[in-house]
Amino acid sequence: MTIGRRRKLIRRQRTGTALAVAATISFLAGMTDAIGLLSIGDFVSFMSGNTTRAAIALGDGNFAGALILLGALVAFIVGNALGVIVAARRGVVGVLTTVSLVLMTCAGFGAWMPPPCYFYGIVLSMGLVNAAVEHIEGLPIGLTYVTGALSRFGRGLGRWLLGNRNRQWLVQIVPWLGMFSGAVAGAVLQRHFGAASLWASFALSAGLALATILVPSRWSKRYINPG
Numbered sequence: 636m637t638i639g640r641r642r643k644l645i646r647r648q649r650t651g652t653a654l655a656v657a658a659t660i661s662f663l664a665g666m667t668d669a670i671g672l673l674s675i676g677d678f679v680s681f682m683s684g685n686t687t688r689a690a691i692a693l694g695d696g697n698f699a700g701a702l703i704l705l706g707a708l709v710a711f712i713v714g715n716a717l718g719v720i721v722a723a724r725r726g727v728v729g730v731l732t733t734v735s736l737v738l739m740t741c742a743g744f745g746a747w748m749p750p751p752c753y754f755y756g757i758v759l760s761m762g763l764v765n766a767a768v769e770h771i772e773g774l775p776i777g778l779t780y781v782t783g784a785l786s787r788f789g790r791g792l793g794r795w796l797l798g799n800r801n802r803q804w805l806v807q808i809v810p811w812l813g814m815f816s817g818a819v820a821g822a823v824l825q826r827h828f829g830a831a832s833l834w835a836s837f838a839l840s841a842g843l844a845l846a847t848i849l850v851p852s853r854w855s856k857r858y859i860n861p862g
Contacts, residue, residue, distance in 0.1 A: 656727070656767065656843070657768045657776055657778060657809055657810060658812065660778045661810040661811075661812075662813040662814070663817060663843070664761055664778060664779040665814035665817025665819075665820075666818065666820050666835065667738075667757065667760075667836045668761070668779075668814075668818060668821065669819075669822045669825065670830075670832050670833055671757055673821075673822065673826075674829065674833075675750070677703075677704065677707065679758050682707070682708055686708065703754070706751065706755060707755060710756075710758040711758050711759070711761065713762065714760065714761065714764075714765075715762040718730050718733075718764065718765055719766045721763070726852060727767050730766050730767045731764070731767055731840060732841075734840050734844075735837055735840040735844055737759055737760040739837045741756040741760070742837050745830060762779075765779055776806065777810055781814050784810045787804060787807045790804070791807065
């Protein structure tokens with residue numbers, strides 16, 4: 636096997652692994668968001684929706700409701716920042732392990748937590764998980780939000796129709812597919828098991844953390860920092 640062919644094979648394997656991890660994390664986010672929305676009444680990973688709902692609450696004079704939703708935005712930002720710090724020190728495995736611990740705490744002790752703390756805990760975990768995969772072969776990709784992904788997909792489609800044959804934009808559909816299918820699963824689980832379905836999110840996150848131990852560190856570092 637020539638060096639060029641070997642590099643191409645490694646890149647394909649690295650990209651495929653990154654896509655699998657990204658898809659699973661988006662599935663986790665979609666599932667958790669559906670469980671949170673049906674159990675709590677608010678989104679836990681869709682901050683665009685919470686921003687709009689907070690603004691509407693303010694417009695309606697519901698200051699308490701707006702404050703809770705604005706607090707969720709802060710928790711999400713803190714989660715993202717913490718995720719970057721953990722990723723820099725412990726890599727993808729460290730990020731997913733931290734997410735699993737937060738979800739386990741919320742699933743196990745949520746019934747005894749004040750509702751806002753329970754809500755913010757899950758939001759924090761969804762912010763954290765964004766740091767697990769930020770790039771796939773240098774292409775930015777979102778995990779818990781799909782508006783940006785759909786926008787990049789649409790713009791890529793437009794360029795393709797204009798004659799640009801670069802098809803890297805196709806990977807942007809991965810987080811949407813993961814989010815959508817995860818939300819379907821989360822809705823089904825919540826309808827059957829209620830708030831206890833959050834244990835499924837924990838199990839998926841923990842399983843993914845264990846699986847990513849098998850990913851070479853030189854690959855996972857590229858997921859965080861573009862190569």
